[in-house]
Amino acid sequence: MFTLKPESVLSLAILAALSPAALAQTATLTETLPEEKMEVMVVTADFRATSIEDVPASLSVLDRQRLLDDGGQNFQDVLNAIPNMNWSGGSSRARYFQIRGVGDQEEYQGAPNSSVGFFIDDIDLSGLGMASNLFDIEQVEVLRGPQSTLFGGNALAGAIYLKSAEPTAVTEAGAELTLGTDALWSAGAYASGALNADETLLGRVSVSSHKEDGFMDNAYLGRDDTNARDELSAKAKLRWYATDALQLDFTLLQGNFDNGYDAWSLDSNGDTTYSDRPGVDTQDTTAAGLKVTWQANDNWSLESRTSFADTKQRQAYDGDWANPEYWDKLSCYGAPCVYDYWWDKTADRQNFTQELRLLSSQAGRIFAGTTDWLFGGYYNRLSEGNALQIEQRYSPDPLDVSNLNSDYNATKLAGFAQLDTYLGQWHYSAGVRFEHWQSDYQDDSKQADNRFSPSENLWGGHVSVSYQFESDQMLYAKVSRGYKSGGFNMDLPVALSQYRNFDSETLYNYELGHSGSWFDGALASRVSVFYMDRQDQQVDASVQIPNSGDFRLYTANASSSTNYGLEAEATWYLSSNLELYGSLGLLKAKYDQYSYDDGYGGLVDLSGRELAHAPNYNYQLGGTWHSDTGWFANLNLTGMDAFYYSDSNDSVSNDYRLVNARLGYQTPSWSVYLWGRNLTDEAYGVRGFFFGNEPNLGWASQQQYIRYGDPRQLGISFRYDYL
Template sequence: MRFIPSLITLTMAIPVVATAEQINLDAASLERIEVQGDFRRHSVQQLSGSIAVLTDDDVKRTSAQHLDDLLHQFANVNYTSGASRGRYLQVRGVGERSEYSDTINPSVGVLIDGIDYSGMGISAIHDIAQIEVFRGPEATRFGANALAGMLNLTTKGPSIAPEGKFSATLANYDSYQLAGLFSNAINDSLGFSLALEQQTSDGFIENGYLNRNDTNNIDEFTARFKLRYQVNQHLMLQLVTHLVDQDNGFDAFSLDNNRTTLSDEPGQDIIRSKALALQAEYTGAEYFTAFGQISWLDANSDYGFDEDWAYAGIHPDEYISTDRYLRDREQLSVDYRLVSTPEGKLGNSDWVFGIYAANKQFDLTRIVFHKNRQFDNELIRRNLAAYAELTTPLNPGWSVITGLRAERYDDDYADTSGNQIQNHDTMWGAKLSLNYQVNQQALIYLLASRGYKVGGVNGEALSKAKDNDLAALQTKASFAPETLYNAEFGVKGSALDQSVVARVAAFYMWRDDMQVKGWLNPNSGPEFSGFIDNAGSGRNYGIEMENRIQVNSHLAVFISASWLKTKLGNYTTIAGDDFTGREQAQAPRFQYSVAADWYITEPLTFNISLQGKDEFFYSDGHSARSSRYELVNLRLSYQLEQWNLALWSRNALDKDIGVRGFYFGNDPRDGYEAHTYEQFAEPRRIGVSASYQF
């Protein structure tokens, strides 16, 4: 690891060699990427914490059409599928991998325009203006959904003059994408933006039994609308509306562990969601600026699959089953905060104070065909939180940031097995950051933070314990909240002309009452009972870096990399397997991304990226691993006035990349011998895109 101290030294040295005259240059020479998700807008180079930002240019570089296509670019970020799209995120090795009968609280949340989409999966990114990845606990800012981090997405909004972009893409696997974005001002105080997108694909699976190639298809429509109203000099209102209509198939797992399935009843991954948010900003008070948001989301999903992965008649010892989850989710949340103005400082400290409240209801109907069994449950969760943050300058260049959030949650749970359980707890999160702003181009920080996420009820385990009289499952009725402590040291630096930008962070995280996924196989067959358990503790530590180098006017290079070491604390599964001291799931030891933009001529650009990831365990409850992989993306684009034409390839080397894995027996042809079964990401993609922008 000799490169680590060398890199830190280089990063610190970049701006230090500048002359005093250069240091006093206007701030316009600084990198202009501002983080939208923090309490105040800051340049990513001047904000303590490990934060990665992707803009529209980064989306184009890899010809990304979905968030899945972008996540490989982030250091220490991973994801799990188990559905038609990647749905569950992990940061620094922390995060969930599935949600079946029991409602989970994600360790890594997702916000789109301030609306909580955590655990739902995301469709369109065509109108995304910026994607921010907060790595490490962000409880003060985001609460219980940011135990390990947060993805904050901001879409493009209204403009003061007519602006638009229309694009079309054709690709292999009978894929196409149509997208449009238009924004304008109706008058001096009212403006709007509208974004529409349709994606369609046959998917990447051949169903050998049905002789079809579209059982894992993609069919997604997304609409987003913003209306911004400047009421007067001091008050701005914005209405945000989202609509998602996803009608995807789900037929991803094969008994032969390849892309050819034998299912006679392929599954589905359907989501219908609509969301509204009303945002307000008031600047008329002398001592503070007031921000507020009320948001509502209603989502219905139908997720199911052929549980036996085969057809009737494949073997005399077969079983035939489908598993289906009908889930309704409705949430209402309010978030109000006051942010100090220069006149409103406490002494010489800037401050933030806010309150947050949410009411969420989750209704589930699970239908298991071979048992002719239906299981219903309902969870109502109420959250109430107060938070505050102080930024205190100490002397020239030095400052301290202190943040605190206290949150109460109350759960009411009921199901068809007669279980009625109430859970509640009061949790708290905090941050303490010591910052040294060497000059406008360099920041050194030392950060300590505490994150949390709520506990819950193992309703499926309780119901099966009653059905099968299993005392072991009866002990897993509930699981406790988890706490994560993080210590972090970081350095950020950039050259005055922005030819070099570098960020590096080293961290050590301690997980207490770590939540892990447990499984019990009561009848030694293909049916499993899942539940969430608490391991004693966990350790996660490592380093992550991001660099941009403008070699010359024709060549720019982008490098991100991470190294991660994780360990489970005292953890023995309900089946008696001891995994104490083993690496945690979804935690590859290294990841990297190297990309280059080569401007061959003024209109002609060639983009290439190489991304790699080490192998990792798929679960904390078994030892199945993914394979290490390298991913190559290519793009050749031509700019002709307002037109852009591109020929591209993703996963150009056609690698099989595992995005979900299980270890159990599901094949009657070999006596249900246990195997590692994997779901694979997209194979080689080749396509052409055309866009018109004005």
């Protein structure tokens, strides 16, 4: 059963209070609402742009106004508002996401193979979440549950889709400047407009820079910037109406992220580190996408989507979390301790995708004009070269330096189809995707089996039925099947050789939901319940080799697990000035059967235990006020239940609540805001390990180490828009 904190009960009560029965006396308020308040959001991540009220699936959309009101600068700042979404803080920014308890916690080993898809303007950046700057983003869409028909194996748990603002025929321009604590300095600018007289060629450019020293102080080095962020993002978009039937959309993305990664300490104090070699977390991404839309005739259109992303990454960290002087003061087996560990991995990834879609138009519907159809083909090639260097010393002897270089190539070929039938108030949808996955991996290790060439044939899809019983009320039921290809683990010791390979997994998702709006759009709500059955679930496992500091992470398979829960969201415009909103996620995710041999004589049985990074609840409550005289205020509270940090031990986080506020003055052209995030300075863990990292304790493995999320930050923002 779900265990709810008092504030979670409160969020349920408020969501209930936003129901039509409770608000029956408020219908007259909608007469004062401005027209723009009642606009229905359109979901763009699907095959066809669709009103959110008509999508038979569980999803969340944060539109441009909500993003501006919140003031978050990175997707990491707003993801707690998404029901049943979590993330793992194994990097300087949120990069590894979990939806409904399904997702990845890290990518220290193995080939890239995300469970949660991450896309910016149709460009696949899964596993590269550092590129999620929110400046000039039109809306954020999060689709929960398998999205196999649409995205294939990259979206077993769901997908995150960031849509940037489109080019406009009308000239627009703007700039924003933010200053804050921790030496925060952030600036952005955009411009958009027609590039020729007949407005057939439109363009838009935006650039943003984010710099801050970070919230960790390195006491050993006497520095306050070893966990700094230095991020630069730029986008350029062109739209060309070549003819009345042909449209071309070109997107260019550039991201350069040069962040520090000095986030861990042996005492897990949350604000001070003692390392002598601060880590780094860098990413340099250049990506381009071209979408061609051709309306061949009145019956059908052709879409071509081409994208390429080139990414260079480096992640390095001081694995002993201290310094020579610290260890020298401690005793290890009757002598001063010697411990030095440095982990350094670089990756060079190229990802090319080509997709073709044939879509029916209104006049091209089949079966007596009742059914839209879509057929498509997909090709993807991902190549990644890795270079891993580990330096370690446990005695006065010189450093032991080991290197592992590897190359990985994977090709996916897929075909997909979808039919959508409309009979009166009923909508039936069925989609299927068949995918052939082939890969090749080789490294320069001395192990005999240092090359793998696995391949698989996989399939997924969905069937759904929805009923529009009022013009603005919809009920739906959906069954979907997701899949994720198998893979392999690199450079495992002999004792773990049985885990060199892991199998593909499948997920069946069963879902019921309702979406609706009342009072001419003043109130909108969505609610869904789901049940998920996972087979051969891929698990991020870990083990510490006895009597040493060697801690290994690898991927294994559990027999089965079950996830079920609820997602609810509501927005209510009480008047033309005041908006209230809330969201709630409830989740129970547990292993049905999972026991394994750790390779060193230990049997671990997690059957019946909850999955890692799968909190029982998360929620948001918020309100926004726009006065007629220009004053503005936003206040929101997010909360999350405790969760297991790992699938290999019982280390648990604390539950937490974050309070954010934003107060300002707005005119049609300029605005100024005072803001604060995590106002109560809550200490909350986002990643945890449970192992032995202290030789003076004999590498005792019963130690918990925690990486904390961002503490309180205060600032001021200025914005100017030329419209």
